[in-house]
Amino acid sequence: MSELKTCFKRVDYDLSSLLHFIDVGDIGLPDIQRPFVWKNAKVRDLFDSMYRGFPVGYLLFWENAVESGAKQIGLDEKQRDVPARLIVDGQQRLTSLYAVFRGQKVLDENYAYRQIEIAFRPSDGKFEVADAAIRRDPEWIPNISQLWSSGASSRKLVNGFIEKLGQKVELSEAEEEHIAHNLDRLFDLQKYPFTALEIAQSVEEEQVADIFVRINSEGVKLNQADFILTLLSVFWEKGRTDLEQFCRAARIPAKGSDTSPFNHFLEPDPDQLLRVAVALAFNRGRLKSVYQVLRGKDPDTGEYDPQRRQDQFDILAEAQEHVLNLNNWHQYFKALVGAGFRSGELVSSTNALLFGYAFYLIGKVRFGLAEHQLQRAIGRWFFFASLTGRYTSSPETVMDGDLARIREIDTGEAFLSWLDGEITSELTNDFWQITLPSQFDSSSARNPQLFAFFAAQNRLGAPVLFSHKTVSDMLDPTIKTTKKALERHHLFPKAWLEAHGVSDQRMRNQMANYALVEWPDNIDISAKAPQDYVPQIRLRFSDEDWAEMHRFHGLPIGWEAMPYDQFLGQRRDLMAGVVRRGFEKLA
Known part of the structure; x- marks a missing residue:
């Protein structure tokens, strides 16, 4: 128990001190240069909670293992080349606050720079994400970053806002006083208190992760x-x-x-x-x-x-x-x-x-x-x-x-x-003949064995089912169309199976019931029985092409007339054979 007491200490900050320590590099805040995952609405909610005096959670710092006398950079001797504390939990909160108070842009999840613009309406103390309507409305300060980045005094900014708003709407003395009070409260957010738990540098990363989980309400592991x-x-x-x-x-x-x-x-x-x-x-x-x-x-x-x-x-x-x-x-x-x-x-x-x-x-x-x-x-x-x-x-x-x-x-x-x-x-032979066929007994949409089957067809130069085009050509990722060139088609259509007593969705969506076809064929086949649509398509192809198509797609000849469960069993074995031939061709 005594060891647990010595692995961290509690330190209280106000927001202005935290921002200063980030400015001079005493606290490392890498998120300004990495993808920022919070939405602007969440930043708005953070400011609203702080404005109302609600708690917004602990920060978790980790003392950095740096040598004493670390070199200094810049003219300000207080700047650190290496931060004394690393942020373990609270990076998104501090990034939000630093970006808004310092007017800095952040990177979004697509690595594009964007400005976080949080608007404030002094008449009722409401925060909102800025939009076109808010920017036109004189009752709003469309971007509160300007309050701190302008360099002007708070009194000058308050008087300037009231004067500008008074040109648009008539304000009573009480309303002006109320607006000034709310703006002063907004400026006072710089004094908002934060509590940080600072973990000793000697603590290992596994222990840091454990501490994080214990104090974090979401319980997300680092x-x-x-x-x-x-x-x-x-x-x-x-x-x-x-x-x-x-x-x-x-x-x-x-x-x-x-x-x-x-x-x-x-x-x-x-x-x-x-x-x-x-x-x-x-x-x-x-x-x-x-x-x-x-x-x-x-x-x-x-x-x-x-x-x-x-x-x-x-x-x-x-x-x-x-x-x-x-x-x-x-x-x-x-x-x-x-x-x-x-x-x-x-x-x-x-x-x-x-x-x-x-x-x-x-x-x-x-x-x-x-x-x-x-x-x-x-x-x-x-x-x-x-x-x-x-x-x-x-x-x-x-x-x-x-x-x-x-x-x-x-x-x-x-x-x-x-x-x-x-x-x-x-x-081994057991894998190809026993394990792999059994793995095709699945209805998973992203089954690795099914993807290997498609890859084997690509490798073997297989034709698309019911087509003279190849699977490889139709899966070309550089071709962009409104519909996928190839669609997974149920050889025994789902509606037909359900009408014939196959009520289990997993059975209807078996991998062995899938084949890649061109989407016009998929639409035409619709819910027809295999015994009805296959003979019509068969007329398009020679005996040789028809046999080759069946071989590359792991289809037993005459499958359209088989009982569904018998078809699934035979096709799983044949699909495993296609995968094996495709893989062995790589050698």
């Missing part, structure tokens, strides 16, 4: 990536800026001959790319183990060494440079396309995608493998990891184990051999 991103803001701002600029650019298609990280698989967030860099730099899949490394903690003495910290950040910086290299980035996605995955629509696991990129970089950077070797090996690995859901359950633990097993590998040939060994040990 993300380990948030800890490391905060460290980047403090000790390596350029690294964090580079990550965020890359993520921002990945959301915007390149124009003309410009280069861009934009792709059809992933709009990455900084913490996702950070995971890849950590895997490449330190052979770690668990971020929590890297946190202590980047703080510069000596595992023997427990002391924090600035030089050790700098050395570790140098290693991370080199790894991140490879992660953000556009050639590496796009070549990796080419490996996925080569494996049959045309876009993110066929990817059920973001973890598999990110960890696949880490293995691509390990093969290229650490082992110097040729691109043609990587394209085949990583394409197969991603197909395998996606198909088996390798990184679906406890992804950090599984990846950490994978990285541990290749830590002692010292040649490219051994690395490729390890990848192949992992694949063949799991994709």
Whole structure:
């Protein structure tokens, strides 16, 4: 119990002091330079609560492990190069307050700058998000940031507002007094009291997360990536800026001959790319183990060494440079396309995608493998990891184990051999003949086995069902239409099944009842029985084309006349065969 009492202390601030400490760098506030997730309406509610004198929650700070005598920057000797306190909980609140009181713009979730404009009506003390109507209404101050950023005295601003409003509406002396009182109360928000819990620098990140959960009413666990991103803001701002600029650019298609990280698989967030860099730099899949490394903690003495910290950040910086290299980035996605995955629509696991990129970089950077070797090996690995859901359950633990097993590998040939060994040990005949067919017994809309089936069709050059076009062409992500070029079609239509006694929705939506068809066919088929619509479509095709279409779509000849449950069983086996042929073609 005594140890718990010494792990933090309580410190009281007023808002003006907090803003000052942020200004001089004593408190690190990285959110001004990272995506701000609060909506303006939530910022409005924060100001309204403070104005009414309501409590708005604790702040949670963590004393930073910095060397004494940290260098100073600028002319003001009070400015700190390294913050003394890191914000663990309360970042969004302080970002909101700092942005409004200092008139600073924030980044939104799409990495676009925006101004938070909170309006105030002094006549009744009402806050609102500014809009066009409010900006035209003289009763409102459309952006309260101007009150603090103008440099004018509060009395001058109060008198100026009353005078301007008096030109539009007639005000009594009592009304003027009431408006002045409400404006004074607004200015007094700078004196609003905050209580912070400041955790000692010796406390480990797991304990910090536990403290956070215990005092936070929402009970949301801290993300380990948030800890490391905060460290980047403090000790390596350029690294964090580079990550965020890359993520921002990945959301915007390149124009003309410009280069861009934009792709059809992933709009990455900084913490996702950070995971890849950590895997490449330190052979770690668990971020929590890297946190202590980047703080510069000596595992023997427990002391924090600035030089050790700098050395570790140098290693991370080199790894991140490879992660953000556009050639590496796009070549990796080419490996996925080569494996049959045309876009993110066929990817059920973001973890598999990110960890696949880490293995691509390990093969290229650490082992110097040729691109043609990587394209085949990583394409197969991603197909395998996606198909088996390798990184679906406890992804950090599984990846950490994978990285541990290749830590002692010292040649490219051994690395490729390890990848192949992992694949063949799991994709046995029993997997193809028993496990995979049973996994097709599902109605999940984003089942990884179904996506692997579509990827295999792409890889095999399969025609679209009931069409001479190919699945690959119709899944081209660069083609944008008002409707999807291909739609999932129920071979036995849902309405027909229900009319024939199949009342269970899971049974009607079985994966084995799905096929990709062009959407005009889907509309035409509607709720017709397979025995009715299939013979009409059959007339369009030769015997050879009809047989080939069935082979690529895992359809037994004469399926349209089968009992539904018998059809599902046979098709699951055939679909597993299609996936196997598509995967084996990658070799």
